[in-house]
Amino acid sequence: MEERSTGTASGGAPATTAGLDHTTRRMRRHVGTKIAGVLAAAILAFIVQGLARNGAIQWSVVSQYLFSEPVLTGVLRTLLITVSAIALAIVLGVILANMRLSSNGVLRAVNAVYVWFFRSVPLLVLLVLAYNFSLLYSHLSLGLPFGPSFVKFTTTDLTTALTAAVFTFGLQQAAYTSEVVRAAIMSVPKGQVEAAESLGMTYWSAMRRVVLPQAARVAVPPIANETINLCKATSLVAFVSVPDLLYSVQEIYARTFQVVPLLVVATIWYAVIVSVMTLGQWQLERRMQRNRRVRRSRVVMEDVS
Amino acid sequence: MTVPVLEAWNITKRFGDDVAVDKVSLSVEAGTAVCILGPSGAGKTTFIRCLNFLERPDDGYVFIHGETLGFTRVGDVFHEVSGRQLARQRRLLGMVFQQFNLFDHMTALENVIEAPCKVLRKTRKEAVDMAMSLLERVGLANRADHYPRELSGGQQQRVAIARALAMQPHVLLCDEPTSALDPEMVQEVLQVLGELVADGMTMVAVTHEVGFAREVAHRFVFMERGAVIEEGPAKNLTTTTATQERTRAFLQKVL
Numbered sequence: 265m266e267e268r269s270t271g272t273a274s275g276g277a278p279a280t281t282a283g284l285d286h287t288t289r290r291m292r293r294h295v296g297t298k299i300a301g302v303l304a305a306a307i308l309a310f311i312v313q314g315l316a317r318n319g320a321i322q323w324s325v326v327s328q329y330l331f332s333e334p335v336l337t338g339v340l341r342t343l344l345i346t347v348s349a350i351a352l353a354i355v356l357g358v359i360l361a362n363m364r365l366s367s368n369g370v371l372r373a374v375n376a377v378y379v380w381f382f383r384s385v386p387l388l389v390l391l392v393l394a395y396n397f398s399l400l401y402s403h404l405s406l407g408l409p410f411g412p413s414f415v416k417f418t419t420t421d422l423t424t425a426l427t428a429a430v431f432t433f434g435l436q437q438a439a440y441t442s443e444v445v446r447a448a449i450m451s452v453p454k455g456q457v458e459a460a461e462s463l464g465m466t467y468w469s470a471m472r473r474v475v476l477p478q479a480a481r482v483a484v485p486p487i488a489n490e491t492i493n494l495c496k497a498t499s500l501v502a503f504v505s506v507p508d509l510l511y512s513v514q515e516i517y518a519r520t521f522q523v524v525p526l527l528v529v530a531t532i533w534y535a536v537i538v539s540v541m542t543l544g545q546w547q548l549e550r551r552m553q554r555n556r557r558v559r560r561s562r563v564v565m566e567d568v569s
Numbered sequence: 570m571t572v573p574v575l576e577a578w579n580i581t582k583r584f585g586d587d588v589a590v591d592k593v594s595l596s597v598e599a600g601t602a603v604c605i606l607g608p609s610g611a612g613k614t615t616f617i618r619c620l621n622f623l624e625r626p627d628d629g630y631v632f633i634h635g636e637t638l639g640f641t642r643v644g645d646v647f648h649e650v651s652g653r654q655l656a657r658q659r660r661l662l663g664m665v666f667q668q669f670n671l672f673d674h675m676t677a678l679e680n681v682i683e684a685p686c687k688v689l690r691k692t693r694k695e696a697v698d699m700a701m702s703l704l705e706r707v708g709l710a711n712r713a714d715h716y717p718r719e720l721s722g723g724q725q726q727r728v729a730i731a732r733a734l735a736m737q738p739h740v741l742l743c744d745e746p747t748s749a750l751d752p753e754m755v756q757e758v759l760q761v762l763g764e765l766v767a768d769g770m771t772m773v774a775v776t777h778e779v780g781f782a783r784e785v786a787h788r789f790v791f792m793e794r795g796a797v798i799e800e801g802p803a804k805n806l807t808t809t810t811a812t813q814e815r816t817r818a819f820l821q822k823v824l
Contacts, residue, residue, distance in 0.1 A: 460672075469687060
């Protein structure tokens with residue numbers, strides 16, 4: 265055993281490695297992959313042709329309405345609902361996640377009921393319920409349970425269709441987001457909190473400065489996913505006559521009967537919004553990965569030069 | 570007689586039916602270093618974690634300069650203090666962990682200045698100045714803007730020591746500070762800890778490095794099955810100076 269290894273090391277020129285200097289290597293050509301690529305490109309070309317030449321789409325109508333005032337207002341409103349709802353969902357989600365992770369049984373139970381309820385009710389049902397909130401409860405008052413109340417509101421004044429929509433999407437999304445946040449928090453090693461606490465930080469400042477920034481790295485991809493999902497789900501507000509992107513488009517084609525071109529207008533805008541969100545997600549992920557940047561390569565390059 | 574910096578009285582910790590730490594008392598004078606030795610599962614780590622309430626003792630009390638940790642005493646009743654108050658008391662106890670536990674999303678420098686800035690409310694410049702001199706002291710000033718994952722285990726542990734020192738603790742608690750390190754890196758960390766003791770830092774360290782205990786520590790405590798079996802001066806600790814049979818048997822194996 266030992267003899268053989270020293271024999272090779274001292275250049276005993278065994279037959280296996282003789283003449284290797286003159287060889288070249290040829291890699292596999294991956295023919296199948298290339299054929300698949302050509303086929304996919306062809307199919308894509310057919311689809312593009314089908315869309316471009318399809319008279320029913322009426323591209324002139326599409327371009328006529330793409331930047332029209334009601335459509336742009338609709339886009340803004342869709343964005344407004346999405347952004348407010350996801351902001352509400354994230355704040356509430358972080359609180360709910362901490363309730364679930366708390367040692368207090370009552371808080372855990374409240375979280376469980378909340379998540380159960382909002383995951384059980386279909387979004388559309390919830391939306392219509394919220395819109396008709398004033399039928400369910402005619403007055404809202406601030407006071408003690410079963411006791412005196414201090415302030416009283418009439419619910420019809422409070423619930424416009426828009427606020428109903430924002431709260432519906434925000435509250436339901438919070439149930440899902442809280443689970444994402446909980447998973448992300450649990451992914452941060454316990455030692456991180458212990459280190460922070462041993463330095464005299466309180467639990468909440470450890471959460472804010474140490475745990476959440478690290479949890480965010482895990483939570484960003486699924487939350488971006490949910491935001492994109494939510495953005496498209498907001499088209500349901502058409503049911504309660506909030507003039508968002510889809511509703512504005514519907515209003516136009518109800519008048520002009522140009523159904524397909526106007527739905528194409530809506531499709532284009534949704535695609536644009538989702539693209540921008542995706543870019544935002546990439547940016548955010550890049551920034552959060554900064555502590556994983558490969559500094560070694562720079563060091564190696566310095567060594568070489 | 571001066572009040573000890575750190576005193577533990579009758580610390581007891583149970584996990585279910587298991588008694589991990591059984592009525593352990595310890596008194597640490599200013600400027601002394603105490604090493605806690607013992608086999609795995611003896612409750613050493615649980616005990617040192619009880620000293621700063623990372624683990625809440627089921628029984629017994631910890632005193633820092635005579636002040637009860639985590640409680641205020643009114644007559645014969647100990648009232649549990651708020652989380653904020655406990656956090657304030659913990660500042661006096663620095664902790665070095667087996668797994669370093671550096672904040673992964675912060676550079677070495679950011680790790681060191683985090684608590685001085687957020688807890689002690691120092692200005693950034695003040696904190697950075699002190700952090701740089703601490704990093705200098707552990708030999709890592711040139712790694713200040715590196716993230717933990719870019720540092721070796723020994724370097725991470727030295728940053729963690731600098732981070733603990735940045736709060737100017739009165740006692741440094743070390744929980745097996747070299748157990749997760751490659752053999753080559755053990756020395757660089759022990760050297761830093763030795764220098765701290767030489768400079769007068771009060772220290773309690775759980776360690777398997779009997780050599781370190783002999784050279785650096787003033788006293789040793791030998792624990793087994795949650796209880797202290799033997800306690801004595803650490804200098805010249807050998808199989809013959811140990812009085813208890815169990816301690817001798819342990820030392821025979823590790824020396």
